[in-house]
Amino acid sequence: xxxxxxxxxxxxxxxxxxxxxxxxxxxxxxxxxxxxxxxxxxxxxxxxxxxxxxxxxxxxxxxxxxxxxxxxxxxxxxxxxxxxxxxxxxxxxxxxxxxxxxxxxxxxxxxxxxxxxxxxxxxxxxxxxxxxxxxxxxxx
Numbered sequence: 001x002x003x004x005x006x007x008x009x010x011x012x013x014x015x016x017x018x019x020x021x022x023x024x025x026x027x028x029x030x031x032x033x034x035x036x037x038x039x040x041x042x043x044x045x046x047x048x049x050x051x052x053x054x055x056x057x058x059x060x061x062x063x064x065x066x067x068x069x070x071x072x073x074x075x076x077x078x079x080x081x082x083x084x085x086x087x088x089x090x091x092x093x094x095x096x097x098x099x100x101x102x103x104x105x106x107x108x109x110x111x112x113x114x115x116x117x118x119x120x121x122x123x124x125x126x127x128x129x130x131x132x133x134x135x136x137x138x139x140x
Contacts, residue, residue, distance in 0.1 A: 018052065024059050038068075040075070058092050081114075 018036030022028055026042035037052035040060040048054065048062065053070040056062055060075035067082045073093040081087065081099040089095055091109035098115045106112060 022060075024057075056093075084119075 019039065020032075020034055020036055021039045022042045022044055024041045027045075028042070029045045031047045032038070032044070032049070034050045035052065036050065037055070038048060038050055039055045039057065040062055041057040042059075043061045043063075045063045047065045049067045051069055053072065054062075054066055054068040055071070056073045056075040056077060058074045061078075062076070063078045065080040065082075066077070068084070070085045070087075071081070071083045072088045072090065073095060074090040075092070076094045077097070078095075079097045081095070081097065081101075083099070083101045086103040086105060087099065087101045089104070089106040089110035089112055091107040093107075094111045096113045098117075100117045100119065102119050104116065104118065
């Protein structure tokens with residue numbers, strides 16, 4: 001019984017320590033590096049790098065460079081956004097700059113004024129066109 005309770009306590013401690021929050025009314029400038037998730041309800045200017053998820057709340061704003069695994073944007077973002085997996089732009093979001101994503105999901109009403117590159121799409125197109133060219137060369 002005691003060992004099960006201790007395991008639950010340690011799981012709760014680990015999950016709560018992996019979430020970083022910049023609260024409403026807080027402004028941070030600089031470089032943030034973490035293994036855990038970030039929730040931004042205030043303002044951040046600079047470079048943010050994490051292997052976790054970045055959540056920009058409705059009142060949140062990031063101006064700078066972000067590198068993360070997943071991102072959910074409800075607020076504002078301006079700069080370079082590199083999302084290895086999925087970027088979700090909620091209906092209240094406003095995103096400007098350059099984004100590189102694995103997948104992009106946008107809700108109706110989201111504002112996306114950015115240059116967008118999707119990882120993997122270029123490789124697939126390149127493979128298909130080279131196979132088509134090989135077929136043309138073989139038949140000619």
